[in-house]
Amino acid sequence: MPCWIYLWLAEWRGWLKRDGMAGADIQVFQVVRGDDWHSRAWLRPGWGGLALPGAIVLNDQSSLTRFHELRHIEQWKILGALFPLVYGFCAFAYGYRNNPLEADARDHAAWQWRWYMRKLNEMQAGGRR
Numbered sequence: 001m002p003c004w005i006y007l008w009l010a011e012w013r014g015w016l017k018r019d020g021m022a023g024a025d026i027q028v029f030q031v032v033r034g035d036d037w038h039s040r041a042w043l044r045p046g047w048g049g050l051a052l053p054g055a056i057v058l059n060d061q062s063s064l065t066r067f068h069e070l071r072h073i074e075q076w077k078i079l080g081a082l083f084p085l086v087y088g089f090c091a092f093a094y095g096y097r098n099n100p101l102e103a104d105a106r107d108h109a110a111w112q113w114r115w116y117m118r119k120l121n122e123m124q125a126g127g128r129r
């Protein structure tokens with residue numbers, strides 16, 4: 001049973017809402033904003049999102065965060081069940097910012113973002129001709 005199934009409980013509770021798929025096998029959830037305790041706890045600034053095998057949860061709506069969390073999914077795929085252990089160890093050894101898995105996700109998301117913006121600019125330039 002995929003572990004993101006627990007996110008259905010949060011969706012049923014009204015904390016998350018489903019926002020389609022990213023690719024064939026990744027569920028996307030958005031955090032629902034409100035003024036209850038859960039919103040105050042979850043919507044703290046600096047918390048962009050969360051990746052689980054098969055699902056991402058986005059608190060921050062930006063494409064950059066989406067790319068970042070999707071990169072964590074790729075890391076899950078490579079490391080499998082070791083991901084939480086490796087992530088936890090690296091977080092302990094290097095801290096959040098210097099965690100190699102975070103640095104990789106950050107760099108990859110920035111690269112994807114630049115690629116995406118370049119394609120968008122090319123399309124707009126093409127349309128004007």
Ligand SMILES: [Zn+2]
Nearest residue numbers: 068072102105
């Ligand atoms: Zn991250």
